[in-house]
Amino acid sequence: MNTTTPTTSTTPTPPTPRSTRRWAALAVLALAQFLVVLDASIVNIALPVIGEHLDMDTTTLAWVITAYVLPFGGLLLLGGRLADRYGHRRLFLIGTAGFVAASAMAGLSVTSGMLLGARALQGASAALLAPAALALVTHLFPLAKDRVKALGIWGAVAGIGSAAGVLLGGILTATLGWEAVFFVNVPVGAVVLIAIPMLVTRDLPAARTRLDYAGAATVTGSLVSFVGALSSAERLGFLHPLTLGLFVAAVVLGAAFIVIQRRTEQPLVPLGVFRNRNLSIGNVVVLLVGAGMVALFFALSVYLQAVLHYDALTAGLSQLPLAGALVLVAGVVPSIVARIGTKTTLIASLLVLAGGLVWLSMSPADAGFVADILGPSLLIGIGIGGALVTATQVSVDGVDGGESGLAGGLVNTSQQIGGALGIAVLSSIAAARTGALEAAGASTGVAMTAGFSLVFLGAAGLTVLGALTATLLRTSTGDTSPATATVQTGQVQQV
Structure with missing residues (x-):
């Protein structure tokens, strides 16, 4: 047993229920998280149309994505700490309201400056919303058994949001115009704003501390x-x-x-929070999975459209098997964890994901969906479903209520930084490979396929590195109450 003396009482206090309908509350919180994840990718398909309507060149269009990612990734830790300081429900509602207003502003944009400003406000609002939402989930489900089930739903929603961006972006842009990719957030966000005050109790007064x-x-x-x-x-x-x-x-x-x-x-x-080995290792794994996942969905959507000549709608529909496998696996993760433990489940999921990525990297320039895409897509969905749930679980393992917003901020920051890192590094490698082959006389399709193959292999390598990192977890989590491993005022107590 390894302990340090906490500054608070060593007797765990029973958590105050935040809701009598916590599963309904989880569904609404997950819906808000879905919008945050979705908004990072749904705009991609609409970019060419946005450029035509708002007279934006390629360089300026890139900022439609960057203007969202920069404040989102940069403000997550601050957002998590503000949630701990001023209340998780309060900051969640403020973030959601800002996100809805910014989405409406983006859809109404008539100039590029107006759109970029709205995207920046969306990102800043998401940085308040996301860590507060995850903190509320940990409060709603304090017992590990229920929390694993809740995080199974949470992980599935996050994965579906990433995969659904291409599909919904294509449908909305083709049928209702580019403005719809932003306006879709407004009614959904309004439902969240109305439902959460009815489902989650008010925040308890927090200790007044100075903000750093x-x-x-x-x-x-x-x-x-x-x-x-x-x-x-x-x-x-x-x-x-x-x-x-x-x-x-x-x-x-x-x-x-x-x-x-x-x-x-x-x-x-508090740097002492990183003495919690599972929290630290879980965040590293989330970073590596995020790097591989974002690069995967970017490269796969471009490969399907630019190489295999799928239209936007077909490209989106082709990712439904992946999303379906992800949802099914995320739903059974709790029972798997109960049998073999979180650590084993996480490592196995990451290896399955790596196997699917390696298989996908073998797809040729004239690939058939059933012969070459379906199989690896199913493995990838299985791997992401298991990895996201269990990695998130270990990342919030042993964190008490006063640090739950911080833990949520760390998880989301790790995923955002990982995604930005993965897309930057792997897309640069792919572009160099494609350019070299085209210069050597290869056809565009063959050259692009070789480049995307390196992206998929690189994502597989990151995933394997994540599996190796997961072997360092101190114990198989998920079988204990949060009271057995808490972080209190920056000090770790592990029993």
């Missing part, structure tokens, strides 16, 4: 600089002066943040 403004400024600047550097690398290359400058800024601000956290009495991110 210096820490908030440096970590936000570091994360924004890092995500911006990765976005710049994707478009301009890793050696471009802008990319290098942003990387340097990210490192300098990150170092300053660590110094500030060590010296501040009430830090934004």
Whole structure:
């Protein structure tokens, strides 16, 4: 037994129920999370049409994505801490309201500047919404058995949101116009805003602590600089002066943040939280899975349309088997965890995912859906379904109520940083491979297929690295109550 003395009572206090209809509350929270994840990808299909209507060139169109990702990834830790400070339900509702308003503004945009401003507000609002939502889930389901089931639904929703972006983006753009990819958030968000106050109790008064403004400024600047550097690398290359400058800024601000956290009495991110090995390793795995998953969905959608000549709707429909497998597996993960434990489930899921990615990398330039795409898609869906649920579970393992917003912010930050890293690195490798083959005289289809093959293999490599990292987990989680491993005022108590 390894313990450190906590500053609070060692007798666990029974958690106060936040809802008498917690499964209904979970469904509404998951719906909001679905919108956040969906919005990172649904816009991709609509970009060409947006460019025509708002007179935006290719470089400016890239900022329609970047303007959302930068504040979202950069403000997540601050959003999580604000939720712990001012109340999880309160910050969730504020974030959702901002997201709905920004979505309406985006759909009404008549200039590129208006659209980019709306996208930035969407990202900032999502940074408040996402960690607060995950914190509420941990409060609604304090017992590990129920929490695994809840996170199974949560993980399925996150995976479906990523996979559904192409499908819904194509349908909405083709039938209702590009504005619909933003307007769709408004009625759904309104339902969330009405339902949550009826399903989740008000936040209890939190201990009044000073907000670490210096820490908030440096970590936000570091994360924004890092995500911006990765976005710049994707478009301009890793050696471009802008990319290098942003990387340097990210490192300098990150170092300053660590110094500030060590010296501040009430830090934004108590460094002691990382003594929880499962939390730390879980976030690394989430980062690696996020890197591979975002690169996968980007490359797969382009491969289906640019190489196999699927239209947008067909490309979206072709990902339904993947999404279906993901949902089914996420639903049975709790029973699997009960039999073999979280650690084994996580490693097995990651290896299945890696196997599907390697299989997909063998698809030729004239691939048939049934012969070449369906099989690996099913394996990928199975792997993502199991990995997302269990990785999220270990990432919030042993975190008490006062740090749950922070834990949610860390999980979402890891996934966003991983996604930005994966798309920047793997797409650059793919572009170099494609360019080299085209210069050597290969056809465009063959050259692009070879490039995408490297993306899928790279994603498989990241997934295997995630499986190796998961072997370092201290114990198989999911069989204990959160009271057995808590983080209290920055100190870890593990029994």
